[in-house]
Amino acid sequence: MSVPEKTSAGSIRAVVGILVFFELTSGFLQTSVTPLLPALGEAHGLADSDLNWIASVQLLAAAVMVPMFGRLGDLHGHRRMLRIALATMAVGSLLVALAPNMGVLLFGRVLQGAFAALLPLEIALVRDRLPTDLARRAIAWLVGSLTLGGLIGMIVMGAAQEAIGNVGTALLIPAVLAGACFLLSFFAVPESRARAQGRADWPGLVLLGLAMIAVLAGISRAGGSGWTSAATLLPLLGGLVLLAVWVRVELRAKDALVDLRAMADRRVAPFYGVSFLFGVVFFGTQTPDTTFLAADPAETGYGFALTSLSLAAITLPAAVAAVVGAAGTAMIAGRIGYRPALVASFALIALGLLGHAVAHDALWQFIVLKPLIGLGTGVALGAMPTVIVEGADPSRAGIATALYNNVKTVGGSVAGGIVASILATMALGTVPTESAYVAVWLLCSACSVAACVLVLLARRTETAAAPVPAQAS
Numbered sequence: 001m002s003v004p005e006k007t008s009a010g011s012i013r014a015v016v017g018i019l020v021f022f023e024l025t026s027g028f029l030q031t032s033v034t035p036l037l038p039a040l041g042e043a044h045g046l047a048d049s050d051l052n053w054i055a056s057v058q059l060l061a062a063a064v065m066v067p068m069f070g071r072l073g074d075l076h077g078h079r080r081m082l083r084i085a086l087a088t089m090a091v092g093s094l095l096v097a098l099a100p101n102m103g104v105l106l107f108g109r110v111l112q113g114a115f116a117a118l119l120p121l122e123i124a125l126v127r128d129r130l131p132t133d134l135a136r137r138a139i140a141w142l143v144g145s146l147t148l149g150g151l152i153g154m155i156v157m158g159a160a161q162e163a164i165g166n167v168g169t170a171l172l173i174p175a176v177l178a179g180a181c182f183l184l185s186f187f188a189v190p191e192s193r194a195r196a197q198g199r200a201d202w203p204g205l206v207l208l209g210l211a212m213i214a215v216l217a218g219i220s221r222a223g224g225s226g227w228t229s230a231a232t233l234l235p236l237l238g239g240l241v242l243l244a245v246w247v248r249v250e251l252r253a254k255d256a257l258v259d260l261r262a263m264a265d266r267r268v269a270p271f272y273g274v275s276f277l278f279g280v281v282f283f284g285t286q287t288p289d290t291t292f293l294a295a296d297p298a299e300t301g302y303g304f305a306l307t308s309l310s311l312a313a314i315t316l317p318a319a320v321a322a323v324v325g326a327a328g329t330a331m332i333a334g335r336i337g338y339r340p341a342l343v344a345s346f347a348l349i350a351l352g353l354l355g356h357a358v359a360h361d362a363l364w365q366f367i368v369l370k371p372l373i374g375l376g377t378g379v380a381l382g383a384m385p386t387v388i389v390e391g392a393d394p395s396r397a398g399i400a401t402a403l404y405n406n407v408k409t410v411g412g413s414v415a416g417g418i419v420a421s422i423l424a425t426m427a428l429g430t431v432p433t434e435s436a437y438v439a440v441w442l443l444c445s446a447c448s449v450a451a452c453v454l455v456l457l458a459r460r461t462e463t464a465a466a467p468v469p470a471q472a473s
Helices: 009-032 034-044 048-076 078-098 102-129 132-164 172-184 202-225 230-252 269-284 286-294 308-327 329-336 338-358 363-391 394-425 434-457
Strands: none
Touching: 009 034, 009 078, 009 102, 009 132, 009 172, 034 102, 034 132, 048 078, 048 102, 048 202, 048 394, 078 102, 078 172, 102 132, 102 363, 102 394, 132 172, 132 308, 132 329, 132 363, 202 230, 202 394, 269 286, 269 338, 269 363, 269 394, 269 434, 286 308, 286 394, 286 434, 308 329, 308 363, 329 338, 329 363, 338 363, 338 434, 363 394, 394 434
């Protein structure tokens, strides 16, 4: 595709607008299946344990696909790999909608895991093609769109299932959106210019993929089997051994998938730790908050017995605040800097979660605190990719942001296992006690404080924004 050397402001808006649509669709896909899980179980005759695999298999696939697409994008072009990721996502979405059995359904979910690679590839594209100030603004909009898409997906797919009454037909909606994204990728989007030298590190990719699968598989079983069971420990230990082998291979490889020595630099290393902690907080609080609010106080002594519609009404302001925070990250950071913005965002999250732990007897307390947490989450989502990509070598922007996503995913998986263990251990029969939820909120608040400390320990690396015109190929 030939693009003029000088790109107009209208062209820039068109390209960013297309990428924003991709992220809206990506967020839509991430949450589209969640409200349909009971209907999917009924349609395919699945037990509740099988339903858990519908969510888990996509997470496992994303853990492998994100570094693969990120590194191949650095080597062969981020637009090229973006198109391949979109095609993979579209095929997977169609298979999920039309799946005649559990096997095809799970294979479709594996292919849908490519959605996680979109954001790193897009961030690498805008960083390569736009001046710093515009790139920062574009990244904030991309992250905000991802968050908004997730909110829309939950609402639209729940309503579609209720209106249509057929889960397969309802799931054609994300399939159509994914197909439209693939077609749009052939219009206006320029290819990145920076290229990494060398070849794809396939041994490193395979080892990392197997290690991630083993670790996440072990963690996913912790909630049901316990942390000391063989079903949890064996894959965890196997994954850790594979990770050790992978580190050894990467340190010796000429064209390593991940430059571990560069990752150890204080400009980026603390932010990968922040990413892990952010994953723990971001994913670790979602299910407990929902189950606490939905609990019947007459049976448990806590909660508000909220219906699905009431839960949506309570979480909507927080989701909107997250979208506003993510979209406004560039403006906020432009005034105070990205590191102070990150510190402030995690401080807001820590205060909000501490507030939940202290005060959770009245519904108004959640109504007040949840938007505060949502705002902090949105700013963190918008700022994290920027500080990581600006601290990395330009030719490795794709793999740098891909690793951020991966580390965040691992943090979320760890949180899932830990939270499940807390709720199962601190329980009366099968019902978690009120103190179990307090322990979860305190744990996540402490992780947010730790994230603030790591941000402060990182070496300052912010790039000055330069108001120069964007160039294209």
